[in-house]
Amino acid sequence: MAVVEPEDVLEYVKSVSxxxxxxxxxxxxxxxxxxxxxxxxxxxxxxxxxxxxxGRKTANVIQAVAFGKPTMAVDTHVFRVSHRLGLVSDKDDTPYKVERNLMKYIPEDDIPLAHHWLLLHGRYVCTSRKPHCEKCGLESICPKNIDNSKLG
Structure with a gap:
């Protein structure tokens, strides 16, 4: 790939953002x-x-997947679920702050699994616009349900 031009690669990545x-x-x-x-x-x-x-998210994914390092790549799903479940505070308003606080409290050996769980939970259950609370195994302990507030 180092010897081609970006136009040569474009065909393979044209469907991404x-x-x-x-x-x-x-x-x-x-x-x-x-x-x-x-x-x-x-x-x-x-x-x-x-x-x-x-960027930091991609670097963390590479470190975790390719090198087995305990890193937390914070994408939009991890960010959203971490806030909705009260795993981080409202002051954690950047992906880096969320990453730092999750890393502080999740045991190192559990970080890879926690990352994937948060990501998949956000992608398929605790979705951005219309969360599927009826499918959620955490519904009874979700701060949004305890406070009787709507998820948003």
Whole structure:
């Protein structure tokens, strides 16, 4: 991929959000990996964040999946579910703050499972617009139900 142009990659990523930027980042990242890392993906967070198109969430996913590190990638689902369940406070208003507080309280060995559980729960049960509370195994302890308030 380091020897192609972004236009060559565009066909493969055209169905994702911001395909032009992602195609460009993929090619730039491949070139950077070849030039600065001998073609190997680094495991260090700072080195990952220096790669074109890699933000903290992507870097955390790479660290967890490729290197088995206990990291919490906070996407929109993890962010939403963490707030709705009261796992973090309203002051945790950025993905980094949510990540930091979840990492503080979830045992290290449980972080990979907790990450996937929060993500999948948010994607399929505790959805953004119309949560499926009737399907939720946590309905009886959900702060939104205890307070008799609507989820939103």
């Amino acid at each position: 911001y395909p032009n930027a992602k195609a460009r980042h993929l090619v730039e990242m491949a070139r950077c990996l070849m030039e600065k890392h001998d073609g190997e993906v680094p495991s260090d967070l700072k080195e990952l964040l220096a790669l074109p198109g890699v």
